[in-house]
Amino acid sequence: MVSLPAVMGVLNVTPDSFSDGGRYFDRGRAIERALEMHRGGADIIDIGGESTRPGAREVSAQAELERVIAVIEAVRARANVPISIDTRKSVVASAALAAGAAIVNDVSGLQFDPAIAAVASEAGAALVIMHTRGTPETMTRLARYRDVVGEVRAFLKAQAAKAERAGVKRSRIILDPGIGFAKTADHNLRLLANLPRICSLGYPVLVGASRKRFVRTISGESPEEISFGTAAASAIAVLGGASIVRVHEPAANRAAVTMALAIARGRVPQR
Ligand code: HH2
Numbered sequence: 001m002v003s004l005p006a007v008m009g010v011l012n013v014t015p016d017s018f019s020d021g022g023r024y025f026d027r028g029r030a031i032e033r034a035l036e037m038h039r040g041g042a043d044i045i046d047i048g049g050e051s052t053r054p055g056a057r058e059v060s061a062q063a064e065l066e067r068v069i070a071v072i073e074a075v076r077a078r079a080n081v082p083i084s085i086d087t088r089k090s091v092v093a094s095a096a097l098a099a100g101a102a103i104v105n106d107v108s109g110l111q112f113d114p115a116i117a118a119v120a121s122e123a124g125a126a127l128v129i130m131h132t133r134g135t136p137e138t139m140t141r142l143a144r145y146r147d148v149v150g151e152v153r154a155f156l157k158a159q160a161a162k163a164e165r166a167g168v169k170r171s172r173i174i175l176d177p178g179i180g181f182a183k184t185a186d187h188n189l190r191l192l193a194n195l196p197r198i199c200s201l202g203y204p205v206l207v208g209a210s211r212k213r214f215v216r217t218i219s220g221e222s223p224e225e226i227s228f229g230t231a232a233a234s235a236i237a238v239l240g241g242a243s244i245v246r247v248h249e250p251a252a253n254r255a256a257v258t259m260a261l262a263i264a265r266g267r268v269p270q271r
Helices: 027-039 061-078 090-098 116-123 148-165 185-193 196-200 213-219 227-238 250-265
Strands: 008-014 044-048 083-086 103-107 126-130 171-175 242-248
Touching: 008 027, 008 250, 027 044, 027 061, 044 061, 044 103, 061 083, 061 090, 083 090, 090 103, 090 116, 103 116, 116 126, 116 148, 126 148, 148 171, 148 185, 148 196, 185 196, 185 213, 185 227, 213 227, 227 242, 227 250, 242 250
Parallel strands: 008 044, 008 242, 044 083, 083 103, 103 126, 126 171
Antiparallel strands: none
C-alpha cells in the first residue's frame, strides 16, 4: 500500500501572525477553526501562540500559555486529532504536552531553549527540529549562505544528534528546512528543489511553505484568495520526499499532494 503524506493544519492563536493574524485570537473561533480543519482533512493541528513572522517580537511564556492551553484542551476533548505545539519554549511545550499535545514543533531547532528536547523525550512526544538563524526579529539580515542546502542539511543533522543525546528516539524526530526563516526567495526555492538531499538524512521531513511571502510574490496571489501557489509548493515538496506539509488550507493542499503523488507513482493512492 502506498502511504500518503500527512497534512498539518496551522492554527495561530495570535493577534499578529503574517497570514491569519488576529483571525483566531478569540478562543472560541480558534477551537472552531481547529475542528473545521480536522473535518477538512488535516491529520495534525499545529497550535501556536507566538508569531514567528520576520520582525516579530518575542512573546512571554505566560502569554503563550494563556493563548494555547485552553485551546489544546478543548480540541482534545472534541476531536481525535494529534496536536502539535508550535513553541520555542520548554515550559510551554511541557504544559502543552500535559494538556494533550503529542508533537513539539520548535522553530528554533533547539537553539532558543535546548531543554525543549528533554521535555519532548520525557513525554515520549515527537519533535520537529526546524532550521533557522537568529530570532524572528533578526533573521532577515542573516539570510546569507554559500551553499544553503548543504548548510541547512548539516545544521539539521547536528541538531537531530543533539535531540537523540537528550533522549528523543530517532523515530520521533522530524526535520524541517525552515522555509522563509532566514532565507531569501531564492534560498526557499533552492531548498524546495533539493528536498531529497534533506530527506537523505533518513528522518521524516516537514515543509511549511504555506502563504509565505515568496509564494505570494511568485504566484501573484492576494492574501484573501485560496493559495494555489502554496498547493503547488506542497505538491513539489511531497514529490521531493516530504512526509508532512504544514498549511493554512488543509483541504486544498490535501487535494494537491494526493494528485501529485498519484501521477508520480502511476496509480491511485490508498488512504
Ligand atoms: N512556519 C511558521 C511557523 N511555524 N513550523 C514549522 N515546523 N515549519 C514552518 O515552516 C513554520 C512553523 C510561520 O508561519 P505561520 O504560522 O503562518 O505564521 P506566524 O509565525 O506569523 O504565526
